[in-house]
Amino acid sequence: MGTRDRIIDAAEQAISEYGVAGATTKRIARQAGCSEALLYKHFASKEELLLAVVLERMPALGPALDELRAGIGRGDLHAALVAFALAALRFYTRTQAIAGGMLADPALIAGFRAMLAENRTGPHVPVQALAGILRAEQRAGRIDVALDADAAASMLLGACFHRANLSRFVDLPGPGDKEWAGAIVATLLR
Amino acid sequence: MGTRDRIIDAAEQAISEYGVAGATTKRIARQAGCSEALLYKHFASKEELLLAVVLERMPALGPALDELRAGIGRGDLHAALVAFALAALRFYTRTQAIAGGMLADPALIAGFRAMLAENRTGPHVPVQALAGILRAEQRAGRIDVALDADAAASMLLGACFHRANLSRFVDLPGPGDKEWAGAIVATLLR
Numbered sequence: 547m548g549t550r551d552r553i554i555d556a557a558e559q560a561i562s563e564y565g566v567a568g569a570t571t572k573r574i575a576r577q578a579g580c581s582e583a584l585l586y587k588h589f590a591s592k593e594e595l596l597l598a599v600v601l602e603r604m605p606a607l608g609p610a611l612d613e614l615r616a617g618i619g620r621g622d623l624h625a626a627l628v629a630f631a632l633a634a635l636r637f638y639t640r641t642q643a644i645a646g647g648m649l650a651d652p653a654l655i656a657g658f659r660a661m662l663a664e665n666r667t668g669p670h671v672p673v674q675a676l677a678g679i680l681r682a683e684q685r686a687g688r689i690d691v692a693l694d695a696d697a698a699a700s701m702l703l704g705a706c707f708h709r710a711n712l713s714r715f716v717d718l719p720g721p722g723d724k725e726w727a728g729a730i731v732a733t734l735l736r
Numbered sequence: 737m738g739t740r741d742r743i744i745d746a747a748e749q750a751i752s753e754y755g756v757a758g759a760t761t762k763r764i765a766r767q768a769g770c771s772e773a774l775l776y777k778h779f780a781s782k783e784e785l786l787l788a789v790v791l792e793r794m795p796a797l798g799p800a801l802d803e804l805r806a807g808i809g810r811g812d813l814h815a816a817l818v819a820f821a822l823a824a825l826r827f828y829t830r831t832q833a834i835a836g837g838m839l840a841d842p843a844l845i846a847g848f849r850a851m852l853a854e855n856r857t858g859p860h861v862p863v864q865a866l867a868g869i870l871r872a873e874q875r876a877g878r879i880d881v882a883l884d885a886d887a888a889a890s891m892l893l894g895a896c897f898h899r900a901n902l903s904r905f906v907d908l909p910g911p912g913d914k915e916w917a918g919a920i921v922a923t924l925l926r
Contacts, residue, residue: 567757647839658905697916706894707897716852730887
Protein backbone atom coordinates (compact mmCIF):
# COMPACT_ATOMS: atom_id res chain seq x y z
CA MET A 547 0.00 0.00 0.00
CA GLY A 548 1.39 3.41 -0.99
CA THR A 549 1.84 6.37 1.34
CA ARG A 550 -1.18 8.18 -0.07
CA ASP A 551 -3.47 5.21 0.67
CA ARG A 552 -1.98 4.79 4.13
CA ILE A 553 -2.72 8.44 4.89
CA ILE A 554 -6.33 8.14 3.69
CA ASP A 555 -6.84 5.00 5.78
CA ALA A 556 -5.34 6.70 8.83
CA ALA A 557 -7.58 9.74 8.29
CA GLU A 558 -10.71 7.59 8.08
CA GLN A 559 -9.69 5.76 11.24
CA ALA A 560 -8.86 8.97 13.12
CA ILE A 561 -12.18 10.59 12.11
CA SER A 562 -14.22 7.67 13.40
CA GLU A 563 -12.30 7.66 16.67
CA TYR A 564 -11.83 11.37 17.38
CA GLY A 565 -14.27 13.16 15.07
CA VAL A 566 -13.28 15.57 12.32
CA ALA A 567 -12.04 18.24 14.73
CA GLY A 568 -9.96 15.73 16.69
CA ALA A 569 -8.51 14.10 13.57
CA THR A 570 -5.58 16.49 13.29
CA THR A 571 -3.07 16.11 10.47
CA LYS A 572 -0.44 15.50 13.15
CA ARG A 573 -2.38 12.56 14.55
CA ILE A 574 -3.16 11.21 11.05
CA ALA A 575 0.48 11.43 9.97
CA ARG A 576 1.67 9.61 13.07
CA GLN A 577 -0.95 6.89 12.57
CA ALA A 578 0.09 6.55 8.90
CA GLY A 579 3.72 6.28 9.94
CA CYS A 580 4.85 9.35 8.02
CA SER A 581 5.78 12.95 8.78
CA GLU A 582 3.26 15.79 8.63
CA ALA A 583 5.43 17.29 5.87
CA LEU A 584 5.00 14.13 3.78
CA LEU A 585 1.23 14.19 4.42
CA TYR A 586 1.14 17.74 3.05
CA LYS A 587 3.09 16.60 -0.03
CA HIS A 588 0.15 14.33 -0.86
CA PHE A 589 -2.68 16.61 0.27
CA ALA A 590 -2.46 20.40 0.08
CA SER A 591 -4.92 20.84 2.98
CA LYS A 592 -7.02 18.98 5.51
CA GLU A 593 -10.03 19.76 3.28
CA GLU A 594 -8.40 17.94 0.38
CA LEU A 595 -7.65 14.93 2.58
CA LEU A 596 -11.24 14.84 3.89
CA LEU A 597 -12.55 14.99 0.33
CA ALA A 598 -10.32 12.05 -0.62
CA VAL A 599 -11.70 10.06 2.33
CA VAL A 600 -15.27 10.71 1.17
CA LEU A 601 -14.61 10.08 -2.53
CA GLU A 602 -12.25 7.12 -2.24
CA ARG A 603 -13.33 5.26 0.89
CA MET A 604 -17.09 5.68 1.15
CA PRO A 605 -19.74 3.87 -0.89
CA ALA A 606 -20.55 6.55 -3.47
CA LEU A 607 -23.88 7.47 -5.00
CA GLY A 608 -22.35 7.20 -8.50
CA PRO A 609 -22.80 3.43 -8.91
CA ALA A 610 -26.38 3.63 -7.57
CA LEU A 611 -27.17 6.36 -10.12
CA ASP A 612 -25.51 4.32 -12.89
CA GLU A 613 -27.72 1.38 -12.04
CA LEU A 614 -30.86 3.52 -12.25
CA ARG A 615 -29.65 4.91 -15.57
CA ALA A 616 -29.02 1.42 -16.96
CA GLY A 617 -32.61 0.45 -16.15
CA ILE A 618 -34.35 3.42 -17.77
CA GLY A 619 -37.51 2.25 -19.55
CA ARG A 620 -37.33 -1.37 -18.37
CA GLY A 621 -37.63 -3.56 -15.30
CA ASP A 622 -39.42 -2.70 -12.06
CA LEU A 623 -39.12 1.08 -11.60
CA HIS A 624 -40.54 1.10 -8.07
CA ALA A 625 -38.06 -1.57 -6.92
CA ALA A 626 -35.16 0.22 -8.63
CA LEU A 627 -35.99 3.51 -6.89
CA VAL A 628 -36.35 1.78 -3.51
CA ALA A 629 -32.92 0.16 -3.98
CA PHE A 630 -31.54 3.59 -4.91
CA ALA A 631 -33.08 5.18 -1.80
CA LEU A 632 -31.51 2.51 0.41
CA ALA A 633 -28.11 3.10 -1.24
CA ALA A 634 -28.53 6.84 -0.62
CA LEU A 635 -29.41 6.17 3.04
CA ARG A 636 -26.22 4.10 3.45
CA PHE A 637 -24.09 6.71 1.73
CA TYR A 638 -25.45 9.60 3.78
CA THR A 639 -25.19 7.59 7.00
CA ARG A 640 -21.54 6.92 6.31
CA THR A 641 -20.57 10.45 5.20
CA GLN A 642 -22.56 12.62 7.57
CA ALA A 643 -20.06 12.73 10.42
CA ILE A 644 -17.43 14.13 8.04
CA ALA A 645 -19.88 16.56 6.45
CA GLY A 646 -21.05 17.62 9.91
CA GLY A 647 -17.50 18.20 11.07
CA MET A 648 -16.87 20.43 8.07
CA LEU A 649 -20.04 22.43 8.67
CA ALA A 650 -19.16 22.88 12.32
CA ASP A 651 -15.73 24.34 11.58
CA PRO A 652 -15.99 27.83 10.02
CA ALA A 653 -12.48 27.69 8.46
CA LEU A 654 -12.89 24.16 7.14
CA ILE A 655 -16.25 24.78 5.45
CA ALA A 656 -14.96 27.98 3.85
CA GLY A 657 -11.97 26.14 2.38
CA PHE A 658 -14.08 23.21 1.29
CA ARG A 659 -16.67 25.47 -0.33
CA ALA A 660 -13.96 27.23 -2.35
CA MET A 661 -12.49 23.89 -3.41
CA LEU A 662 -15.88 22.58 -4.59
CA ALA A 663 -16.58 25.79 -6.52
CA GLU A 664 -13.21 25.59 -8.24
CA ASN A 665 -13.93 21.99 -9.27
CA ARG A 666 -17.52 22.83 -10.24
CA THR A 667 -18.88 20.00 -8.15
CA GLY A 668 -20.66 19.45 -4.86
CA PRO A 669 -23.21 17.40 -2.93
CA HIS A 670 -26.05 18.84 -5.07
CA VAL A 671 -24.83 17.01 -8.19
CA PRO A 672 -26.58 13.68 -7.36
CA VAL A 673 -29.90 15.56 -6.99
CA GLN A 674 -29.51 16.95 -10.51
CA ALA A 675 -28.48 13.52 -11.83
CA LEU A 676 -31.54 11.86 -10.26
CA ALA A 677 -33.82 14.54 -11.74
CA GLY A 678 -32.34 13.78 -15.19
CA ILE A 679 -33.08 10.09 -14.76
CA LEU A 680 -36.67 10.80 -13.67
CA ARG A 681 -37.12 12.95 -16.80
CA ALA A 682 -35.82 10.09 -18.96
CA GLU A 683 -38.38 7.78 -17.30
CA GLN A 684 -41.06 10.34 -18.10
CA ARG A 685 -40.00 10.28 -21.77
CA ALA A 686 -40.12 6.48 -21.60
CA GLY A 687 -43.73 6.78 -20.39
CA ARG A 688 -43.15 5.24 -16.97
CA ILE A 689 -43.64 8.35 -14.81
CA ASP A 690 -46.49 10.87 -15.12
CA VAL A 691 -45.16 13.84 -17.13
CA ALA A 692 -46.99 16.13 -14.69
CA LEU A 693 -44.48 15.22 -11.96
CA ASP A 694 -41.89 17.96 -11.35
CA ALA A 695 -38.71 15.90 -11.70
CA ASP A 696 -36.49 18.42 -9.88
CA ALA A 697 -38.86 18.65 -6.92
CA ALA A 698 -39.22 14.86 -6.81
CA ALA A 699 -35.43 14.39 -6.82
CA SER A 700 -35.02 16.99 -4.05
CA MET A 701 -37.61 15.22 -1.96
CA LEU A 702 -36.36 11.67 -2.51
CA LEU A 703 -32.73 12.44 -1.71
CA GLY A 704 -33.67 15.01 0.93
CA ALA A 705 -35.81 12.49 2.80
CA CYS A 706 -32.92 9.97 2.74
CA PHE A 707 -30.39 12.57 3.87
CA HIS A 708 -32.65 13.70 6.72
CA ARG A 709 -33.41 10.14 7.85
CA ALA A 710 -29.70 9.26 7.92
CA ASN A 711 -29.18 12.30 10.14
CA LEU A 712 -32.18 11.69 12.42
CA SER A 713 -31.17 8.09 13.05
CA ARG A 714 -27.92 9.28 14.63
CA PHE A 715 -29.85 11.33 17.18
CA VAL A 716 -32.70 8.93 18.01
CA ASP A 717 -33.97 5.39 17.54
CA LEU A 718 -36.51 6.19 14.88
CA PRO A 719 -40.01 4.93 15.61
CA GLY A 720 -42.14 3.54 12.79
CA PRO A 721 -41.24 1.28 9.88
CA GLY A 722 -37.76 0.03 9.04
CA ASP A 723 -35.69 1.53 6.22
CA LYS A 724 -37.01 -0.71 3.44
CA GLU A 725 -40.68 -0.19 4.23
CA TRP A 726 -40.06 3.53 4.73
CA ALA A 727 -38.32 3.82 1.35
CA GLY A 728 -41.17 1.92 -0.31
CA ALA A 729 -43.70 4.45 1.03
CA ILE A 730 -41.56 7.39 -0.14
CA VAL A 731 -41.21 6.01 -3.68
CA ALA A 732 -44.89 5.03 -3.92
CA THR A 733 -45.87 8.55 -2.83
CA LEU A 734 -43.66 10.12 -5.49
CA LEU A 735 -44.82 7.83 -8.29
CA ARG A 736 -48.55 7.93 -7.43
CA MET B 737 -29.30 39.54 32.20
CA GLY B 738 -28.75 36.54 34.47
CA THR B 739 -25.69 34.31 34.44
CA ARG B 740 -27.52 31.50 32.66
CA ASP B 741 -28.49 33.79 29.77
CA ARG B 742 -24.99 35.25 29.59
CA ILE B 743 -23.58 31.74 29.29
CA ILE B 744 -26.01 30.79 26.51
CA ASP B 745 -25.20 34.00 24.62
CA ALA B 746 -21.48 33.37 25.01
CA ALA B 747 -21.91 29.79 23.78
CA GLU B 748 -23.80 30.90 20.67
CA GLN B 749 -21.13 33.48 19.96
CA ALA B 750 -18.26 31.03 20.50
CA ILE B 751 -19.88 28.40 18.26
CA SER B 752 -20.28 30.82 15.39
CA GLU B 753 -16.66 31.96 15.75
CA TYR B 754 -14.84 28.73 16.54
CA GLY B 755 -17.29 25.95 15.65
CA VAL B 756 -18.72 23.42 18.10
CA ALA B 757 -15.38 21.71 18.72
CA GLY B 758 -13.59 25.02 19.27
CA ALA B 759 -16.31 26.37 21.57
CA THR B 760 -14.85 24.88 24.74
CA THR B 761 -16.57 25.42 28.08
CA LYS B 762 -13.41 27.20 29.21
CA ARG B 763 -13.69 29.69 26.36
CA ILE B 764 -17.45 30.12 26.86
CA ALA B 765 -17.07 30.73 30.60
CA ARG B 766 -14.37 33.34 30.03
CA GLN B 767 -16.52 35.10 27.43
CA ALA B 768 -19.52 35.04 29.80
CA GLY B 769 -17.36 36.49 32.58
CA CYS B 770 -17.81 33.55 34.92
CA SER B 771 -15.81 30.54 36.08
CA GLU B 772 -16.06 27.15 34.43
CA ALA B 773 -17.34 25.82 37.78
CA LEU B 774 -20.23 28.29 37.67
CA LEU B 775 -20.98 27.31 34.07
CA TYR B 776 -21.26 23.69 35.20
CA LYS B 777 -23.61 24.73 37.98
CA HIS B 778 -26.05 25.92 35.29
CA PHE B 779 -25.40 23.19 32.71
CA ALA B 780 -24.44 19.65 33.68
CA SER B 781 -22.62 19.07 30.38
CA LYS B 782 -21.61 20.70 27.11
CA GLU B 783 -24.46 18.72 25.48
CA GLU B 784 -26.97 20.37 27.81
CA LEU B 785 -25.58 23.81 27.04
CA LEU B 786 -25.71 23.13 23.27
CA LEU B 787 -29.32 21.99 23.58
CA ALA B 788 -30.18 25.21 25.44
CA VAL B 789 -28.60 27.24 22.62
CA VAL B 790 -30.73 25.42 20.03
CA LEU B 791 -33.97 25.53 22.03
CA GLU B 792 -33.70 29.02 23.47
CA ARG B 793 -31.80 31.04 20.87
CA MET B 794 -32.79 29.65 17.50
CA PRO B 795 -36.06 30.24 15.64
CA ALA B 796 -37.88 27.00 16.45
CA LEU B 797 -40.17 24.95 14.23
CA GLY B 798 -42.85 24.98 16.97
CA PRO B 799 -44.43 28.34 16.04
CA ALA B 800 -44.42 27.41 12.33
CA LEU B 801 -46.23 24.14 13.15
CA ASP B 802 -48.70 26.02 15.40
CA GLU B 803 -49.52 28.34 12.54
CA LEU B 804 -50.22 25.41 10.20
CA ARG B 805 -52.39 23.84 12.90
CA ALA B 806 -54.36 27.04 13.39
CA GLY B 807 -55.17 27.09 9.67
CA ILE B 808 -56.43 23.51 9.32
CA GLY B 809 -59.44 23.43 7.04
CA ARG B 810 -59.32 27.10 6.03
CA GLY B 811 -57.28 29.64 4.11
CA ASP B 812 -54.76 28.94 1.34
CA LEU B 813 -53.21 25.55 2.11
CA HIS B 814 -50.54 25.80 -0.61
CA ALA B 815 -49.38 29.21 0.66
CA ALA B 816 -49.40 27.99 4.28
CA LEU B 817 -47.23 24.99 3.44
CA VAL B 818 -44.81 27.15 1.40
CA ALA B 819 -44.48 29.53 4.37
CA PHE B 820 -43.86 26.52 6.62
CA ALA B 821 -41.19 25.15 4.26
CA LEU B 822 -39.41 28.53 4.28
CA ALA B 823 -39.51 28.60 8.09
CA ALA B 824 -38.06 25.06 8.15
CA LEU B 825 -35.29 26.13 5.75
CA ARG B 826 -34.38 29.04 8.04
CA PHE B 827 -34.45 26.84 11.14
CA TYR B 828 -32.27 24.13 9.61
CA THR B 829 -29.86 26.69 8.17
CA ARG B 830 -29.38 28.20 11.60
CA THR B 831 -29.07 24.94 13.57
CA GLN B 832 -27.06 22.75 11.21
CA ALA B 833 -23.60 23.88 12.29
CA ILE B 834 -24.39 22.85 15.87
CA ALA B 835 -26.03 19.60 14.79
CA GLY B 836 -23.04 18.90 12.52
CA GLY B 837 -20.60 19.55 15.32
CA MET B 838 -22.42 17.07 17.53
CA LEU B 839 -22.46 14.42 14.82
CA ALA B 840 -18.77 14.92 14.19
CA ASP B 841 -17.80 14.34 17.82
CA PRO B 842 -18.32 10.69 18.87
CA ALA B 843 -18.51 11.50 22.61
CA LEU B 844 -20.82 14.48 22.13
CA ILE B 845 -23.33 12.65 19.93
CA ALA B 846 -23.43 9.69 22.33
CA GLY B 847 -24.21 12.00 25.28
CA PHE B 848 -26.73 13.97 23.28
CA ARG B 849 -28.48 10.83 22.06
CA ALA B 850 -28.82 9.54 25.62
CA MET B 851 -30.18 12.90 26.77
CA LEU B 852 -32.81 13.00 23.98
CA ALA B 853 -33.89 9.41 24.73
CA GLU B 854 -34.31 10.23 28.40
CA ASN B 855 -36.46 13.23 27.53
CA ARG B 856 -38.37 11.27 24.87
CA THR B 857 -37.78 13.96 22.28
CA GLY B 858 -35.61 14.56 19.23
CA PRO B 859 -35.35 16.15 15.78
CA HIS B 860 -37.85 13.62 14.38
CA VAL B 861 -40.73 15.11 16.41
CA PRO B 862 -41.52 17.91 13.90
CA VAL B 863 -41.83 15.29 11.13
CA GLN B 864 -44.46 13.44 13.17
CA ALA B 865 -46.23 16.71 14.00
CA LEU B 866 -46.35 17.72 10.31
CA ALA B 867 -47.76 14.29 9.37
CA GLY B 868 -50.51 14.78 11.96
CA ILE B 869 -51.42 18.14 10.44
CA LEU B 870 -51.51 16.68 6.92
CA ARG B 871 -53.86 13.96 8.19
CA ALA B 872 -56.12 16.61 9.72
CA GLU B 873 -56.19 18.39 6.34
CA GLN B 874 -57.14 15.06 4.74
CA ARG B 875 -60.06 14.74 7.17
CA ALA B 876 -61.00 18.32 6.29
CA GLY B 877 -61.12 17.27 2.63
CA ARG B 878 -58.28 19.52 1.47
CA ILE B 879 -55.65 16.85 0.72
CA ASP B 880 -56.24 13.63 -1.24
CA VAL B 881 -56.74 10.83 1.32
CA ALA B 882 -54.58 8.60 -0.89
CA LEU B 883 -51.50 10.66 0.07
CA ASP B 884 -49.28 8.90 2.64
CA ALA B 885 -49.04 11.67 5.25
CA ASP B 886 -45.95 10.24 6.94
CA ALA B 887 -44.07 9.90 3.66
CA ALA B 888 -45.14 13.40 2.60
CA ALA B 889 -43.96 14.89 5.91
CA SER B 890 -40.61 13.07 5.62
CA MET B 891 -40.14 14.41 2.11
CA LEU B 892 -41.17 18.00 2.80
CA LEU B 893 -38.97 18.43 5.87
CA GLY B 894 -36.22 16.22 4.42
CA ALA B 895 -36.01 18.35 1.29
CA CYS B 896 -35.74 21.51 3.42
CA PHE B 897 -33.11 19.97 5.71
CA HIS B 898 -31.05 18.81 2.73
CA ARG B 899 -31.30 22.16 0.94
CA ALA B 900 -30.18 24.03 4.07
CA ASN B 901 -27.16 21.72 4.17
CA LEU B 902 -26.35 21.87 0.45
CA SER B 903 -26.42 25.66 0.44
CA ARG B 904 -23.53 25.73 2.91
CA PHE B 905 -21.37 23.72 0.51
CA VAL B 906 -22.30 25.35 -2.81
CA ASP B 907 -24.13 28.26 -4.39
CA LEU B 908 -27.20 26.31 -5.44
CA PRO B 909 -28.11 26.66 -9.11
CA GLY B 910 -31.77 26.87 -10.09
CA PRO B 911 -34.69 28.72 -8.51
CA GLY B 912 -34.58 30.71 -5.27
CA ASP B 913 -35.95 29.34 -2.01
CA LYS B 914 -39.52 30.57 -2.46
CA GLU B 915 -39.96 29.22 -5.98
CA TRP B 916 -38.26 25.97 -4.95
CA ALA B 917 -40.59 25.56 -1.94
CA GLY B 918 -43.61 26.26 -4.18
CA ALA B 919 -42.60 23.42 -6.52
CA ILE B 920 -42.07 21.02 -3.60
CA VAL B 921 -45.49 21.78 -2.09
CA ALA B 922 -47.29 21.62 -5.46
CA THR B 923 -45.67 18.24 -6.15
CA LEU B 924 -46.83 16.88 -2.78
CA LEU B 925 -50.39 18.21 -3.11
CA ARG B 926 -50.89 17.24 -6.75
